[in-house]
Amino acid sequence: MPTRAPTPCRHPGCPVLLTTPGYCDAHRSVAHREYTRARRGFDTELGFYASATWRAVRAAFLREHPLCRLCAAEGRQVAAQVVDHVTPIKNGGARYDAGNLDALCVHHHNAKSMRERRFKT
Structure with a gap:
């Protein structure tokens, strides 16, 4: 029953x-x-990262900076797969400014994102 x-x-x-x-x-x-x-x-950022403008900026940035900046500082040559915003958009970072962009491998991007989430105020 x-x-x-x-x-x-x-x-x-x-x-x-x-x-x-x-x-x-x-x-x-x-x-x-x-x-x-x-x-x-x-989530307003989801649409931004899917936009044609961002994809074009990302592709051009990766062509100019093909290696992960942090791996290069460690003496390794690893292909960059992610274009990261140095100052996150949520914190007022410029979306398309090359000075606010950084080429990173997935490992370093995930580590940076985790630090940002952990120490978010």
């Missing part, structure tokens, strides 16, 4: 009864897709 009463799917108008609260199989993916779209609307 079930321990709780069945509950209807949370999608408006759906008659399916479920043993656990939530969405039925037919509406679960729709609910997740709508949530993701709404969430993306809050």
